[in-house]
Amino acid sequence: MNRFWDLFSSNLKLFIRDSVLIAEERLKSKSGQERLLFVYNQTIEKYPWVGKFMPFSVFSAYVDEALKSVANLISEIDNNGMTAHQAISLMNELEKE
Numbered sequence: 001m002n003r004f005w006d007l008f009s010s011n012l013k014l015f016i017r018d019s020v021l022i023a024e025e026r027l028k029s030k031s032g033q034e035r036l037l038f039v040y041n042q043t044i045e046k047y048p049w050v051g052k053f054m055p056f057s058v059f060s061a062y063v064d065e066a067l068k069s070v071a072n073l074i075s076e077i078d079n080n081g082m083t084a085h086q087a088i089s090l091m092n093e094l095e096k097e
Helices: 002-026 032-046 049-053 056-069 071-080 084-096
Strands: none
Touching: 002 032, 002 056, 002 071, 002 084, 032 049, 032 056, 056 071, 071 084
């Protein structure tokens, strides 16, 4: 069971990371709370059980972790016009190396 949770948790964190990048691109001028809600809604849509079984504080910690891991890409989205999908592709390529 622990291996299953580790694999699923890893996939969930990657999904949240990608959603953070998309939220940044779409909601640039919005508050952090609005972006967090966007990511939460995206996640609940894909993984409905998260809203039922995962405390929001744990979910929020996953989002904070994702924000730290993509901070440099967020500045690229904000300042240089990189799209979220380009940033996600770049992250995926870097993880393969």
